[in-house]
Amino acid sequence: MQSMNEELQTVNNELQAKVNEFVKANDDIKNLLNTTEIATLFLDKELNVRRFTDPVKNIVKLRNVDIGRPFTELANDLQYPEIGLNAKQVIKTLITNERMYHN
Secondary structure (H helix, E strand, O other), X not given: OHHHHHHHHHHHHHXXXXXXXXXXXXXXXXXXXXXXXXXXXXXXXXXXXXXXXHHHHHOEOOOHHHOOOEHHHOOEXXXXXXXXXXXXXXXXXXXXXXXXXXX
């Protein structure tokens, strides 16, 4: 029993180390994306918000509590009614689709 507990403790420590590495890598990616000052929005296949860079907040009214919500339901000032269709196309084809935004 003690041997099993020691083994579980070792595995638990290894998992915790991996989680810590993941958290650091995630923070590094978030910092990198935010320092580029490029508005970037990450969506899942159902167009729910997964992540976004801070500059997106200047285009779409997003808050951290909006993560998991459908992007198409968020308030914005864009004159871009086909944004949902274009987003689905990008997810399906993995081909970028860029639009210029002017205030």
